[in-house]
Amino acid sequence: MQLRMTNQREIILQELQKSGKHLTADELYDRVKKSMPRISLATVYRNLETLSKTGVIAKLEISGRQRRFDYDASEHDHIYCVQCHKVDNVELDREVIGYSSTISAQGYKITGYRLELVGICPVCRKNNQKRGE
Amino acid sequence: MQLRMTNQREIILQELQKSGKHLTADELYDRVKKSMPRISLATVYRNLETLSKTGVIAKLEISGRQRRFDYDASEHDHIYCVQCHKVDNVELDREVIGYSSTISAQGYKITGYRLELVGICPVCRKNNQKRGE
DNA sequence: CTTAGTGCAAACTGTTTGCAGAGGG
């Protein structure tokens, strides 16, 4: 199966990349609709699926009910704001999770891990301070 | 609001605990139905919600489309089998994730983290070997 | 031309909710 670079696919990818955020399908849909009003949400879903399968973007397993997509497909971790549900990238030393000894005891073959930091983002912290929390 | 220990709630809790697994609402529903056939899935959801809010069990943010519930409410991490989608508990040194320096640079206040190891469980590994993979 | 991709609507999955009635304390 070979890929075609359709107009839709191109704009979806561009919008995700230029957002610099970890958008959900419908957040991206809203953005893309501005330059392509007749695009359908299904197309956005299909393209996000395709683009993540080919490794151009990454599909995130992250907190919250909606799936999010990352313009950056390289390995890195995420931090999640419990207040505004925003997600940011975090660069951590991935070697630190070299627990193989502990883990192999349980008989698992470790292939990777997902680390999600949880906290409150700068914007929310500032807002909280204003309200004296 | 005070809690009542209804028959349903008791059986739901017992079944989750005696399973020793990280069940989804409908897996638990199937088990509970055996001793209480007229129970409804909504009741299972409502009780899992209540029990996790009161800290008796834990609601997991984990890979996969379905939410899972943990009979063990204490802080610990999980390991996820990519083949059979089973989840197990893992005890790791939680202090290792003391990255505050790196992270606070981004202005986040870290309140916790979720670490999910990903791999292949003993059972699946054995099955793979049989098939010569 | 060929066949991957699209828009639309309808289906599907997991979860939540309104309501009238049941039962725990």
Add this chain to the structure above:
DNA sequence: CCCTCTGCAAACAGTTTGCACTAAG
């Protein structure tokens, strides 16, 4: 008795899919 909890059905949110048509290469 009160009020939390239940069963049921219907609603909901997010995602996927079947189909006939469009357009990329």
